[in-house]
Amino acid sequence: MILKTLFKDSTTTDTTPFSPDEFNAHVMNTYGRFPLALERGEGCRLWDTDGREYLDFVAGIATCTLGHAHPALIDTVTRQIKTLHHVSNLYYVPPQGELAQWLTAHSCADKVFFCNSGAEANEGAIKLARKYAHDKLNIADPVIITAHSSFHGRTLATITATGQPKYQKGFSPLVPGFAYAPYNDITALEATIAELDSNERRVSAIMLEALQGEGGVRPGDLAYFQRIREICTEKGILLILDEVQVGMGRSGKLWGYENLGIEPDIFTSAKGLGGGIPIGAMLCKSFCDVFEPGNHASTFGGNPFACAVALCVCQTVEQQNLLENVQQRGEQLRSQLQSIATQYPNLIVDVRGWGLINGLELNAEAELTSIEIVKAAMEEGLLLVPAGPKVVRFVPPLIVSEAEVNQAVQMLKTALSKLLESK
Missing domain, CATH: 3.90.1150.10 (Aspartate Aminotransferase, domain 1)
Structure with missing residues (x-):
């Protein structure tokens, strides 16, 4: 397959085809397209x-949860863009409240923070876990354990959380406060916790994907996750699940953790939540909701347009079974x-x-x-x-x-x- 043209330049009346070379001349080379x-x-x-x-x-x-050009999405997008698309979080945003209500009613979470992507949602979860460690556990140097072969995003904190060196290469110094253990290996995880404890580095959270997507589509092991839930409860460690790829129904359940018979303290969602419109969410239980005004924010996060679309996706998944x-x-x-x-x-x-x-x-x-x-x-x-x-x-x-x-x-x-x- 040889691609000679991409599209015509829609910014002018020129009908000359727009070539891949012209595209690459203006767009950063961050993808092997x-x-x-x-x-x-x-x-x-x-x-x-x-x-x-x-x-x-x-x-x-x-x-694209509902595929492309789904009638319900078309109706919602058209209606909302004609009404209100953005005002910032300086004010109450009714569609944001409605979406948060739906998400908490259909999950184990009590509170929601909205952002724009999975990386931002995971970044928010990392910040919340650290603040909880400082405010509630009095841990001065908290450590978050993640898994080898994991993928949590492209910000500096989330590539550090990502247990794949290829994503970290060239971006040092990385963010401190992370340790790694093999996925689906409870013996190795417990050994990592013990080693950190012996060095007086206290574990504040364990952050895992319910199913590793970029790491090779590897489902979480039931016994592994159930034992982790027990450990976290016993030691006061927060359990964070990254549901960015597997959540919003993709696993056959609304949330990936439902396949594992446990409940996380914090979990994240993005990708399928907006059906193709950018939105992310970090959800948590009330006991670890320690954010206060000024601690965390997002200008675009939870805007009326994205939230209306995401609510449409949620309701369509539910109503159409x-x-x-x-x-x-x-x-x-x-x-x-x-x-x-x-x-x-x-x-x-x-x-x-x-x-x-x-x-x-x-x-x-x-x-x-x-x-x-x-x-x-x-x-x-x-x-x-x-x-x-x-x-x-x-x-x-x-x-x-x-x-x-x-x-x-x-x-x-x-x-x-x-x-x-x-x-």
Whole structure:
């Protein structure tokens, strides 16, 4: 696939095509972009600037909960932009209050702070945990434990919290106050806590993803998380769950922690919360709500426009019973991916996930990489996304149909067949 043009310059009457080179001349080179320019979408379908159709199993990286151009979103966006889109948090914002009420009524949380992204939500959780440690636990040098292979965002604090050195390279000095332990390994976690205690560095919080997304689509182990909940309760440690990717119904439950039989003290949401409109939320129980005016803020966070859209997403997920669809389509997809794995035992070593966040893990010794499979699928009209060099991720909109799952699997089969024949 060779992309020669992106789009025409809409800022003038010039109809000369806008090329990738011109794009790159003005936009910072922070993404390894695929050679594809998308122009419009509907449901689980996207079309590029040449009019070619794609089946979208990326959903803006687990973000477009209701797919593209959903009628309920169109109505809400149109109505709200005509009414009021931004005033700042100097005033009461009714849609913000309504959204917070819905979120607390449908979760274990009592209070909500709104921001603009997952990284900001996690940053807020880190700040809240530190302030709680100082104000309530009298800890002068609090430590937050996170997991190896985790991903929590791109701010300096959240890349430090992220247990992957590749994201931290070139950005030192990193933020102090973090330690790391292997994911789903309770023995290692308890050893890390003991080691920190012996060095008089007190643990104030443990921050984990209910399912590691960027770390390879690795679901949390039930016994691991239940023991962590016990440890946190016994020691007065806050349990923070990063639900940025797995929350808002993607796991087949509204929140990922519901798959683990526990409740966190703090959890974060973003991505799917706004269905593609930027919004983030940090939610907590009342006992650790220690923020006061001036401690934390966000100019754009919780504005009327974003909150109205997010409330529409929440209500649509509930009213259309999309969680049932997520469960059914997820089981269908995993079953069919497992059949492909059986067909290619030397290539595929695992199929795993919850609901509509699923990963196909490649053999570490295999010549193929996840990027190669993603590119081959794109040639067939299927959009997928890697989760590391050896895991292909499937995160379609929550409205995906049975027929669309079947079509996606067939496209993947064709892509794999052609790719292996060319090797």
